[in-house]
Structure formats: structure tokens, C-alpha cells
Amino acid sequence: MSAAAGFGKVAVLMGGKSAEREISLLSGNGVLKALRSKGVDAHAFDPSERDLFELKREGYARCFIALHGRGGEDGTLQGALEVLGIPYTGSGVLGSALAMDKVRTKQVWRANDLPTPPYEAIDAKTDFGAVAARLGLPLIVKPVQEGSSIGITKVRAAAEMDEAFALAVNYDPVVIAERFIDGPEYTASIVDDAALPLIRIEAPEGKYDYQNKYFTDVTKYLCPCGLPAAKEDEIKALALKAFQSAGCTGWGRIDLMLDSQSRPWLLEVNTAPGMTGHSLVPMAAKAVGISYEDLCVRILEGAHVG
Numbered sequence: 001m002s003a004a005a006g007f008g009k010v011a012v013l014m015g016g017k018s019a020e021r022e023i024s025l026l027s028g029n030g031v032l033k034a035l036r037s038k039g040v041d042a043h044a045f046d047p048s049e050r051d052l053f054e055l056k057r058e059g060y061a062r063c064f065i066a067l068h069g070r071g072g073e074d075g076t077l078q079g080a081l082e083v084l085g086i087p088y089t090g091s092g093v094l095g096s097a098l099a100m101d102k103v104r105t106k107q108v109w110r111a112n113d114l115p116t117p118p119y120e121a122i123d124a125k126t127d128f129g130a131v132a133a134r135l136g137l138p139l140i141v142k143p144v145q146e147g148s149s150i151g152i153t154k155v156r157a158a159a160e161m162d163e164a165f166a167l168a169v170n171y172d173p174v175v176i177a178e179r180f181i182d183g184p185e186y187t188a189s190i191v192d193d194a195a196l197p198l199i200r201i202e203a204p205e206g207k208y209d210y211q212n213k214y215f216t217d218v219t220k221y222l223c224p225c226g227l228p229a230a231k232e233d234e235i236k237a238l239a240l241k242a243f244q245s246a247g248c249t250g251w252g253r254i255d256l257m258l259d260s261q262s263r264p265w266l267l268e269v270n271t272a273p274g275m276t277g278h279s280l281v282p283m284a285a286k287a288v289g290i291s292y293e294d295l296c297v298r299i300l301e302g303a304h305v306g
């Protein structure tokens with residue numbers, strides 16, 4: 001029996017109902033094609049169109065989760081798969097749920113002395129001027145749950161905070177203002193509980209928004225990232241600690257930035273990161289000789305329950 005046959009019937013979970021549906025379909029179709037090219041009996045399954053119980057009824061042995069955002073990456077789906085007893089890729093219930101909430105993730109990091117930018121929760125009644133005075137300008141306003149830079153604004157003057165809050169609150173009732181980190185951005189990919197080479201992200205005018213993330217070719221991704229080896233190793237070790245302290249396992253991605261003194265600041269964990277042609281984990285894997293197809297198989301090998 002080939003290794004691929006040993007996986008049994010595999011569902012690639014993709015689509016879903018979150019704001020990141022479009023990206024999930026790109027990720028999922030890439031994964032599906034890669035797994036099939038390796039001889040895996042893989043099939044697309046969209047939980048927004050079908051009942052999860054059908055996974056059991058149709059004899060699925062494993063799930064590759066290629067869903068992003070709420071309902072796919074937030075622990076609820078993971079809980080359902082636990083109950084069904086079907087092994088799935090990536091973090092379990094706790095890590096998935098925690099990482100989906102940027103504030104609670106930051107609280108865990110702070111409790112573990114891991115660096116993450118200072119922030120304040122804001123609402124419609126907040127004195128935005130006072131927050132801007134405490135955190136400094138510019139600052140970042142973002143919804144606590146969401147992804148793909150959706151609902152995020154860089155605020156340059158306190159007067160712009162109303163509008164930034166109004167945008168963010170469309171995506172989550174909990175919104176934060178966060179200190180702006182003025183320096184280069186990196187992402188650390190984690191696969192098999194180890195950090196891959198960092199990628200430096202250079203968006204035009206530092207604007208790494210939804211459009212520049214997925215649909216333009218102007219954002220530059222540098223791997224090798226250009227940092228001295230010792231600095232890169234230090235950040236990789238920090239990223240792995242950040243991943244593990246958030247209860248995350250298997251594979252994922254940590255977004256972070258360096259300030260003007262080259263100090264790292266952790267932004268967030270992604271527990272089911274993008275797997276599209278533009279995506280970052282496949283790029284980091286390629287830098288150490290792991291093809292997209294092999295990466296998909298390795299992630300699938302990590303599928304687990306409990």
C-alpha cells in the first residue's frame with residue numbers, strides 16, 4: 001500500500017461562510033490538486049453547503065482544513081471533528097479558538113513575557129484623542145477577530161479614528177487600537193512544530209492590505225529575508241515559542257514586525273494560513289527544498305484528534 005493510500009479518503013475542507021471564503025477556495029483547490037497529484041484520494045468538501053455528518057457517512061478518514069476565519073479556523077469546526085472522531089490538520093480546539101482572538105492571544109503572550117505591541121480596546125464611547133495620546137500616532141485600528149487585513153486602518157490623526165472604528169466594528173464588536181510598529185514586516189511559518197526560514201514582506205508604502213495580499217504583484221516577498229543568521233534564528237525561536245504558548249500545534253504562521261531598533265513585536269497567529277499560489281508557508285517551505293505537493297502531504301500526515 002502506498003503512503004498516499006494509507007491516508008484513506010481525505011476531505012479538503014474549503015469555502016465556508018467567513019469573509020475569507022474566496023481565499024479559502026483558492027487555498028483548498030491548490031491543496032486538492034497537490035494531494036491528488038501525490039495519489040491521495042482527496043475530495044473537496046464545503047461545510048457551508050453540506051452537513052459535517054456527511055463526512056462520517058461517506059467514509060472520510062481525514063480532513064485537511066483549508067478554511068480561513070470564523071467557522072473554520074476558530075475551534076468550532078475542530079470541536080465538531082473531535083466529536084465525529086475524524087483526524088484533522090493543524091491546531092486543536094484551544095489553540096484555534098485562542099489564536100482567532102487577537103486580544104486574548106496578546107494577553108497570553110504578555111503573561112509569558114513575549115513582546116506584542118501595546119493596545120487598548122476601543123468602543124463608540126471611547127475618548128479617541130486620549131487613546132491616540134497614550135499609544136502615539138500613527139496607530140493601527142483592527143477588529144479582534146478577522147483576517148486578511150480586512151477591517152484594518154492605519155490612523156494618522158486622532159480625527160480619523162471615528163471612521164477607522166466604524167469600519168472595524170463591521171467585522172467584530174470588539175475592536176482594538178494598537179501601537180504602530182514602524183519597521184519591516186516578517187512572517188514565520190511553522191510546519192511540523194518547527195520554524196521555516198522567515199519571509200520579509202515589503203508592501204508598497206508599507207500598505208499590506210487585502211488587495212496587496214492577494215491580488216497585486218507589487219508586494220515583494222523576500223526569502224531569504226536578509227537578516228543576519230543569528231537574528232533570524234532568534235526570531236524563529238521567538239515565533240515558535242509564541243505559537244506554542246498560544247496552544248497551537250502542527251502548522252501555522254506567526255506575523256511579526258521589527259521596530260527601528262530591530263526589536264521584534266508579535267502581531268498574530270494564523271492557525272490555517274493561506275495555501276494559495278501567493279501564499280507564504282509554501283514559499284518558506286520551498287526555500288528549504290519542500291515542494292508545494294510535499295508540504296501538503298506533510299501537513300496531512302500531522303492530522304490528529306485529541
Ligand SMILES: Nc1ncnc2c1ncn2[C@@H]1O[C@H](COP(=O)(O)OP(=O)(O)O)[C@@H](O)[C@H]1O
Nearest residue numbers: 140146147148149150178179180181208255267
Ligand atoms: N501594530 C501594527 N503596526 C504596524 N502595522 C501593523 C500593525 N498591526 C497590523 N499591521 C499591518 O496590518 C497587517 C494585518 O494585520 P494582522 O494583525 O496580521 O491581521 P490580519 O492579517 O489577521 O488581518 C499586517 O500584516 C501589517 O502589515
Ligand SMILES: [Mg+2]
Nearest residue numbers: 148149255268
Ligand atoms: Mg496577519
